Amino acid sequence: MTTKDIGPKNPVEQGVTQVVDFVDERSGVKNSGRWLMFRNIPAGTSWFQTLGFTAMALFGMQAITGIILAMYYKPDPNTAFGSIAHITNEVTWGWMVRGMHKWGASVMIVIVFLHMGRVFIWGAYKYPRELTWVTGAMLLLMTMFMGLTGYLLVWDQKAYWATVVAVNIFASAPILGPYIGDILRAGPEFGPDTLSRFYSIHMLLIPGGIATFIGLHLYFIIRLGISEPPWAKRALRVQRDEEDARRKAARNREAGLKGSVSFPPAWVDDEQEVKR
C-alpha cells in the first residue's frame, strides 16, 4: 500500500508551509537560497578570508548603533553638543551605543585595511576578480569618508577645527576644489547648514553608496567565487609550466642532449595537465 504525503498535521506548521510555498511559487527563493548557501567553495578556504564578512558585519553594527544615535541626535549648531551630552550622560545605555559607534568606526577601518592587505598579498585581485577589487577600493574610500564626516558631528572644538582644516584641504584642490569645498560647507564659510549637511552625507548619502557597493561587491564574489590561497595544493598553470620545464630539462640532461632540443610549450597538453 502506498502512502500519500499530506504534509504536516499541525495547523500552524501547515500555515507556515503554505505561506513559504506561496512566496516560493512567485519568487523562486527556495531554489536560489539553496544554491547560494550550498554552492561549492574551494576546499582550502582560509581563516584570512573571513575579514570581508567581518567588515560587512561591522557596517551592519554601525548602521544599527547609528540609527539609535539618530533617535536622540540633533544636527543643529545650537543643540548638537547638548544632544551628544544627553546621549552620553542621560539616555539609558547611551554611552554604550555612542562608544560602540565610535570604536566600531576604528575597528572597521582596521578590518577593511587588513582585508585589502590580504587580497593584495594573495594576488586575489587578478583575473577574473579585477572589478571585485575596484568596487572594494570604492568601499574603502567611502569608509574613510564616513570617518571624516562623522568626526564633525560630535561638535566639539577639536572636531570642528580639524574639519575646517580638512575641508580647506579639499577646497585647495585645483579646478574642482572650490566647488567641492562649497558643496561640503553648504556655502563659502562654515555656517549653520554645514552641520546638517555633514549629518545628511554621513547618515544618508554615503551609507546608501556603501550598501550599493556592498551589493556589487557581493555579486562579483558570488558570481566569480572566492579565490584559493596562494599555497593551495592545486598548482596554477605558471607553476606547472615551471615544473614541466624543470622535468624536461632533467630528462634532456639524462639523455645527454643538454639544452639542444626544444620541447613543445606546456600549454599544448593542457588537457592532460588538468587531469593530473
Place this chain on the structure above:
Amino acid sequence: MKKADKVAYDKDYAAAKKDGKPFFPYAIYKDTIIAGLAILVVIVLAITVRVEMGEPVNPASTDFLPRPDWYFYFAFELLKIFANQNALTPVIMATFMVPNILIILLVIWPFIDRGPERRIWKRPFAMGTAVLVISGLCYLTFLGASTPEGIAKGETLPLTGLDAAASAGEAVYLANGCSSCHMIKGVGAPGPGPELTNEGAKGWDNAKMVQWMKVPVAPMPSFASLPPEDLENLSTFLNGLGTKYK
C-alpha cells in the same frame, strides 16, 4: 593576462570548486566566529575606554588643536613633511598630489599587475609596493600619534627684544592656538604649518600679513574673526621674527 592563462585559470578554478566544500557551513562558521570576535572587541573597547565630552564648538575662539581621528594621521603627517613651502616641496604635494596618486594607484592596481603568478615570493614588484605603502602608512600614523599637540598652557616663547606691539602680538599668537601648527625656536608643534622662527626674513609688511591671516592658503584656516588690532599686533610680531625679535 594572456588568453591561454585565462582559460587555464578558469579550468583550474572550476576544478577547485568541483572538489570544494559547500559555503554553508564550511565558510560561514569561520566568518561568524571572526565577525563575532570583532564585535566583541568593539563592545569591550566601548566599556573600558569610555567616550568623553570635549569643549563645545565656539567658532569665535580659535584656541584649538586641529587633530583628526587616528586613521587620518598619515595625511596629517604628510602635511607636516611638505609644510615648509618652497618650489621643491609645495604643500599641494600633500593636499592633492600624493593622496590622489595613491587613490588612483589603489583603484587601477589590478590593471597594472596582471600576470598569472599568485605565489607571494614570485611577485617581488607587488610585494615591494606592499611593504613600501604599508610601512609608510604605519610610520606616518605612529609619528602622528606620538608628536606633542602644541604647547602647554602658560608656556612662553624664548624670544628677546619684544616691544609693546610685539608682546601684544605674541599674546595673540599664544591665545589662538597658532603653536598647535607652527614652531618658533623649538616651541610648538613641528607642523602642519611651516616654522616661523625666521618669518621676518620674508620682509612682508603688516598689510600683507593681515590679508594672509584673513585669506590664507589651505589648509590653514582663516583668522578673519580676530579683532583688527589683534591682527595688526600679530602681524608686527610675525614680521619681526628672526630679525628684530630673536
